[in-house]
Amino acid sequence: MQTDFIAHHHPLTDVEILEDGRLRISVRTASGATINSGWIRYELDNEEYLTALEPVDTTADAQYWRVEIPINPGAATTYYLFKFICAERQFCLDAGGLHPRIRSRSFHFKHVQGLQTPQWVWNQVFYQVFPDRFRIGDGGSAAINKELNAHEEPTPLSDWNANPDPSKGSSEFFGGDLYGVVDALPYLQDELGVSAIYLNPIFASHSNHRYDTDDYSQVEPRLGGEPALLRLRKETQARDMRLILDAVVNHTSVHHPWFQQAQAGDEHYRTFYNFDSEGSYAAWKGFESLPKLNYANPEVAASMYSGDNAILRHWLRPPYAIDGWRLDAVHMLGDGPSAHNNATHMRAMRECVKQEAPQAYLLGEHFFEATEWLQGDQEDGAMNYYGFAHPLRAWLAGLDISGQPGAIDGREFAAWLAEARAAIPCPIQLSQLNLLDTHDTPRFLTLLQGDRDLYKLALGLLFTYSGAPCLYYGDEIGLPGGGDPDCRRPFPWDRERWDMDILNWCKALIALRKDTPALSRGGHLDLGADADSYCFARTTQEWSLIIAANRGDASTTSLDTRLLDAPGNRWRDLLSREVFITNEHRLTLSLPSKSLRILAPE
CATH class of the missing domain: 2.60.40.10 (Immunoglobulins)
Incomplete structure (x- = not known):
């Protein structure tokens, strides 16, 4: 306006x-x-x-x-x-x-009224790990082989320096494990500045992604089993780091004992799923390897969240005491083959989880708008595809989530962000998990066709926008990758393969965010937008920051600073150290090509 x-x-x-x-x-x-x-x-x-x-x-x-x-x-x-x-x-x-x-x-x-959201989330820098592709632990091989020998033959591993083979799909393993995550903690926390880890599924499964769970009570032996998880939990707690696990609550694998017994004709377990009279069953998006659970059966709800020994409760308890759950495809679960009564189950799931651990983070996976789950009675936050990643992709890469053309200008970018913010209460805005890419999407750098300047601009917005930032492993070193499985390449631990400029940029942004309360809990005030630029402020009662993003050629903009609590007339770019002077409450700001400025009053 x-x-x-x-x-x-x-x-x-x-x-x-x-x-x-x-x-x-x-x-x-x-x-x-x-x-x-x-x-x-x-x-x-x-x-x-x-x-x-x-x-x-x-x-x-x-x-x-x-x-x-x-x-x-x-x-x-x-x-x-x-x-x-x-x-x-x-x-x-x-x-x-x-x-x-x-x-x-x-x-x-x-x-x-009475909204409770875990405020610790606001202060975190999250890091998403796809375990099979992150790191092979230096001390984990013997323990992992012992676990595997007790259950099945070890799977041959692909060359860590090779890219995933599409023909092998989910059956290709590279050998990353939870001991590798432990070994990487000094890099993640001490060097990079990460404070919270979100792990893709770690429970027993036949696949490398483990979204087809065989046993919710067993940590995958290939990852080191329960001893590896306990060691990771002990080390993260010693470092005051948070740990989030991935719960696949909508469906199981066809190898799960429930489904095996259902297929064998056990009528009791057939009601755990959605079989018709001809023996067909409902599955996640029609994939027969992922049979959908039937929450109309109270035993399913009791097993997953409501019973005293429910899966979601079990891993919240010591000695694991995880800090929260990322709930996979949670909007799809319900009574019968559809999402009928989804909200009823989500509210009950929240109540049970909060009974067990009041400060646990309930994070929903929603590829699109998640407004109805984010009103204070269901999830604490969502993976913020719709309210951050989608508009950013459209503005910087000109693509929608399907990879189809969808270019927007800076004014539409600002309007999209504002619409998504407005739909949810402020504490939940701050609890959203912002991201550029994940295991389900092409790498953002690849979407930008390798344009490092635009990529650094995107990273800058990730760490300054309302919500908690999350790096997908390798984002910080410029790891490329197309669609699945290419977006799941092994992390290259040879530092000669790292983009050190991008890494140093990430370190600077993380340090700035951790030192600046306005970026973790500040309000949002739009200052202006045009075709190629978007400027906003993050505000607290004590301080304000100006963030100015420009995707195009070098230009200038003039911003009104009257509501930014700046006692003087000088603003310093916290990254470049340049100083800009206001004149009668107007700040004329130069915007270099494909750049981000973060300014604070002096």
């Missing part, structure tokens, strides 16, 4: 819950605008109420307003926005920004 009127509200710091159950809410507007009146619009019993804002403080840059409203007694969520009357116009500030009218309730700010 092109206007001199600017307003900002950060629900994390600008909302106070009073003892009488009311909310005290603050908002600020930039100086210079003639405001006839200011209002907060909220809903009780699905009806509109308007209460006047009270001006409480004025500075050279801003007007501060405050108001008290009741919490909605009839629902968990209190929806609200701000409305300012300026002569013949009005400006409405909702969670997606400033607009000339009231938009639908989905865009309003959302205060969810």
Whole structure:
């Protein structure tokens, strides 16, 4: 919205819950605008109420307003926005920004009563590991061979320096294991700065990806078995690192004992799945190797999450005491062959997990919009494909998630991000897991056709945008890769094969994020966008940062700094160390080609 009127509200710091159950809410507007009146619009019993804002403080840059409203007694969520009357116009500030009218309730700010989300997530730098392709442990071979000899013949391993063979698919193994992850902890934490590890599935399976689980109670012997997991858990706890495991809760493999007994004609276990009268069964997206579980059977729910010895509970308990679950294809589970009653199971799953470990992180896998799972009663966050990776891919690579043309400009990029942010409560925005690529997508550097400057720009946005950043193993050294299985190449531990410029860039971004609270818990304020640039601020009550991204040729932009709590008129780029001067609250900023600036007030 092109206007001199600017307003900002950060629900994390600008909302106070009073003892009488009311909310005290603050908002600020930039100086210079003639405001006839200011209002907060909220809903009780699905009806509109308007209460006047009270001006409480004025500075050279801003007007501060405050108001008290009741919490909605009839629902968990209190929806609200701000409305300012300026002569013949009005400006409405909702969670997606400033607009000339009231938009639908989905865009309003959302205060969810009693919302509990693990705030430790906000401060993390995550690192996703595909175990078979990350590292072969120096001390794990003997233990792994002992485990394998007790169960089956060891599988021949492919050459670690070779790329995956598409003809071998999920049956090709390179030999990475959990001992290798232990050996890599000094690199991950001490050198790179990673603080949390997310592991692709580690439970017993016939495949290399292990999304077809044979036994949820057994750690895959090829990965070192339970001794390797216990060692990894001990070492991560000693380093104060978090550990997230992958739970495949929608389906099993055809080798799982339940399915084997069902196939043998056991009517009891046939009800664990979705067989028809002719013996066919529902499977994940039609893949017969992944039979879908039937949550209409209470025994399935009890085995997976609700029973005292349920799988999701078991691994949250000592001695494993993992810090959370990434829930694979969780939006697809339900009663019968569809996702019927999905929300009922998700709410119950959340309740059971939080009973076991209140600070456990429940992370959902959703390739597309996940709004309905992110309202405070189901997941703590989602793998943020829709709200970050998809728009970034469209803006920088001109492609959609299917690999089809989908180019957008900076204005549409900003609008897409804002729409996704607005749909979910602020604490959950900060709990989203942002990513460039994963084991399911081509490497982002490859999508950019090897353009390292644009790739560094993408990494810069990953570490500055709202939500927790996650590197997929090898992102930090410029590891290339196309679609599956090429995106799952073994990590090259020969440092001569690393892109050290990209690695050093990642180190600098990680260090900056860890040292700057505004990047982990700050509010978001859009400052401007055009075809090739997008500028925004991350704000706290004490400090603000400006992030300016430019995908095109060198250019300049002019930004309004009135609401950025900058006491002086000097802004320093924290990466290049250049200094820029404001003039009457306007910051004229040069934007080098294919670059990112991160500026802080001096």
